[in-house]
Amino acid sequence: MNINTTKIISLLFFIFSAFYLYTAYQIQVFAFDENAPFNARTFPIYLGYAGLFFSGLKLILPDPNTIKVEHKNLEYKKTGILVLIAIIYGATILKVGYFLTTSLFLFASYYFLGERRWILMFILSFPFVAAFMYLLHGVLNIYLRDPFLQSIGVMG
Amino acid sequence: MIEGILIGLTTALTIQNILMVMIGCFFGTIIGMLPGLGPMTAIALMIPITYGFDPATGLILMAGVYYGAVFGGSTSSILLNAPGVPGTVATSFDGYPMAQQGKAGKALAIAAWSSFAGGTLSAIYLLFMAPSLSKVSLSFRSPDYFALMILGLTAIAAFSSKGQFLKAMMMVVLGLMLASVGQDSLSDITRFTFNNMNLTDGISFVLVVMATFAMSEALTIILKRNDPTSAAKQVSLTELGSIKINKEERAKMYKTIPRSSVIGFLIGVLPGAGATIASFLAYGMERNVVSDEEKEKFGKGSVNGLSAPETANNAACSGSFVPMLTLGIPGSGTTAVMLGALLGFGVQPGPRLYMTNPEIFWSIIMSMYIGMVILLILNLPLIPYIARILAVPKNYLIPLILFFSVTGIYVMSFNNFDIYLMIGIAVVATYLRLYDFPMPPLILAFVLGGLMEENLRRSLLLSNGSWEFLWDRTLTACILATTILIVVWHIYKTFKKNN
Numbered sequence: 001m002n003i004n005t006t007k008i009i010s011l012l013f014f015i016f017s018a019f020y021l022y023t024a025y026q027i028q029v030f031a032f033d034e035n036a037p038f039n040a041r042t043f044p045i046y047l048g049y050a051g052l053f054f055s056g057l058k059l060i061l062p063d064p065n066t067i068k069v070e071h072k073n074l075e076y077k078k079t080g081i082l083v084l085i086a087i088i089y090g091a092t093i094l095k096v097g098y099f100l101t102t103s104l105f106l107f108a109s110y111y112f113l114g115e116r117r118w119i120l121m122f123i124l125s126f127p128f129v130a131a132f133m134y135l136l137h138g139v140l141n142i143y144l145r146d147p148f149l150q151s152i153g154v155m156g
Numbered sequence: 157m158i159e160g161i162l163i164g165l166t167t168a169l170t171i172q173n174i175l176m177v178m179i180g181c182f183f184g185t186i187i188g189m190l191p192g193l194g195p196m197t198a199i200a201l202m203i204p205i206t207y208g209f210d211p212a213t214g215l216i217l218m219a220g221v222y223y224g225a226v227f228g229g230s231t232s233s234i235l236l237n238a239p240g241v242p243g244t245v246a247t248s249f250d251g252y253p254m255a256q257q258g259k260a261g262k263a264l265a266i267a268a269w270s271s272f273a274g275g276t277l278s279a280i281y282l283l284f285m286a287p288s289l290s291k292v293s294l295s296f297r298s299p300d301y302f303a304l305m306i307l308g309l310t311a312i313a314a315f316s317s318k319g320q321f322l323k324a325m326m327m328v329v330l331g332l333m334l335a336s337v338g339q340d341s342l343s344d345i346t347r348f349t350f351n352n353m354n355l356t357d358g359i360s361f362v363l364v365v366m367a368t369f370a371m372s373e374a375l376t377i378i379l380k381r382n383d384p385t386s387a388a389k390q391v392s393l394t395e396l397g398s399i400k401i402n403k404e405e406r407a408k409m410y411k412t413i414p415r416s417s418v419i420g421f422l423i424g425v426l427p428g429a430g431a432t433i434a435s436f437l438a439y440g441m442e443r444n445v446v447s448d449e450e451k452e453k454f455g456k457g458s459v460n461g462l463s464a465p466e467t468a469n470n471a472a473c474s475g476s477f478v479p480m481l482t483l484g485i486p487g488s489g490t491t492a493v494m495l496g497a498l499l500g501f502g503v504q505p506g507p508r509l510y511m512t513n514p515e516i517f518w519s520i521i522m523s524m525y526i527g528m529v530i531l532l533i534l535n536l537p538l539i540p541y542i543a544r545i546l547a548v549p550k551n552y553l554i555p556l557i558l559f560f561s562v563t564g565i566y567v568m569s570f571n572n573f574d575i576y577l578m579i580g581i582a583v584v585a586t587y588l589r590l591y592d593f594p595m596p597p598l599i600l601a602f603v604l605g606g607l608m609e610e611n612l613r614r615s616l617l618l619s620n621g622s623w624e625f626l627w628d629r630t631l632t633a634c635i636l637a638t639t640i641l642i643v644v645w646h647i648y649k650t651f652k653k654n655n
Binding site for chain 1: 204205207208325330332333340342343347379551552555562563575576586590609612616620
């Protein structure tokens with residue numbers, strides 16, 4: 001059997017399905033439901049077996065259309081940084097507030113992606129977010145939590 | 157039906173809703189034009205904005221975005237040979253050679269008129285077909301629905317997998333597994349939450365769509381930035397040439413459009429098939445029916461070759477609304493996203509939608525036609541300007557997509573956990589995309605997961621735990637036989653290809 005990344009992904013999916021199936025069998029159902037034709041664990045159990053079946057087939061059958069990815073051409077570093085910035089954005093958005101964190105997230109993302117036109121970067125972050133916030137909060141009446149703007153008295 | 161059309165027109169022709177169609181078409185065109193971003197991403201990005209609207213307005217906006225994105229995809233196909241969506245791949249076969257010959261304006265105009273005609277004709281077919289199908293679907297029972305969902309999932313896996321059926325089926329199972337997280341709908345027993353309160357209500361549909369489409373597409377674009385295989389060749393965006401179509405070209409289009417619209421609509425109605433297959437089939441059929449002289453021009457800038465897939469893909473878009481509106485079962489990934497949005501509005505699509513919410517049912521159908529008209533009025537004169545949007549630097553585009561994705565989740569839950577979960581799913585989805593694991597089957601399965609379990613539960617309880625319900629009713633047996641046929645045909649095709 002030729003080992004390639006698709007096979008490894010299939011193996012991981014096989015393990016995941018086995019874990020899912022094990023967890024499905026552990027679902028606590030009501031005593032009167034235990035022997036019913038269908039209870040809360042029936043469908044997940046079928047899904048677990050289906051996952052094992054399809055990933056198992058993918059594992060054992062030959063794969064003539066092997067996908068070859070040229071890893072050296074991929075921008076892992078920039079993608080990683082962008083994901084990290086998004087995580088920091090997610091971690092701070094509730095505590096700091098929507099306006100400041102979103103604007104800083106956009107500004108930082110433009111910067112790490114190689115942009116250096118500072119005025120355009122500024123316009124497409126702070127004023128852009130302010131306008132979008134006005135659209136959501138002011139026009140469409142969608143609540144946006146923003147402790148920072150509340151603390152400086154801009155938002156009620 | 158006349159009464160329904162009037163209800164639809166009254167709802168669709170309010171100033172607010174016309175404005176929504178216009179905004180939808182415009183933004184859909186822009187998003188659809190950007191290579192890599194298709195209608196699903198465009199609609200997903202619109203979901204947070206529709207929170208403040210009533211269901212009819214929200215859906216009208218989404219329908220506008222859908223058509224706009226399909227048209228936008230054609231623009232990047234013609235100008236860059238980089239289809240924004242799979243449904244416009246066939247458009248590039250003759251559209252791009254035309255653009256290279258200095259007739260980009262004409263190619264875009266043919267695409268716009270063909271899309272308009274295809275959409276208009278299919279809206280008429282939909283108008284007549286949807287109410288009748290609604291009545292027929294009232295006779296559907298739980299086993300039929302369950303079988304129909306199996307058919308839909310198998311079909312989308314077969315058609316969207318590009319020869320990787322098992323990978324697509326793995327994505328279907330993953331989608332169903334994600335849908336099973338949270339409280340069981342009947343017993344309220346929590347499943348797969350691992351004592352995490354944030355998972356008790358299950359994983360949000362918007363979160364999964366944003367993660368697997370908007371966010372993962374943005375990450376894929378950055379990841380493949382330096383990949384020479386994904387770099388697009390570009391024609392001059394400043395010299396598009398005339399957009400006028402001459403008499404001879406019009407005569408060719410008059411013949412192509414009616415037949416391609418019928419194919420497009422019928423393929424669109426089938427669960428899982430959609431615009432991509434419709435456009436390829438229409439292209440293939442057109443090449444077979446034209447004269448030998450015209451056949452020679454195919455692939456070198458043929459008017460028929462451009463008009464056929466463009467008509468068919470727009471007709472298929474309308475067709476795909478038929479199973480969603482009448483059966484509550486989406487026929488494509490895009491309509492699955494719209495179904496999720498409908499459920500979010502508290503509207504349950506299905507045969508009863510026609511009776512309980514006629515204003516929604518008819519206003520969607522009527523707004524489709526209005527959308528077509530607006531798309532033509534808006535896009536034809538704006539072609540030279542719209543084309544320049546293709547030059548938007550990715551340095552700005554990507555952060556904006558990520559921003560819209562996070563905002564969508566933030567306004568919905570005000571919860572950090574959901575944002576982390578979305579980023580996690582997006583990273584996994586990006587990696588899976590690299591190895592050609594398709595995402596539309598996952599979304600369709602996620603949307604149908606709850607309904608599927610519900611219908612299986614009813615069927616098994618009624619048959620006292622026996623699986624005989626699968627062949628007890630003729631309708632159920634026929635649907636399952638179709639499913640088996642699709643699987644067998646697909647296995648045969650793969651086997652033949654490999655040998």
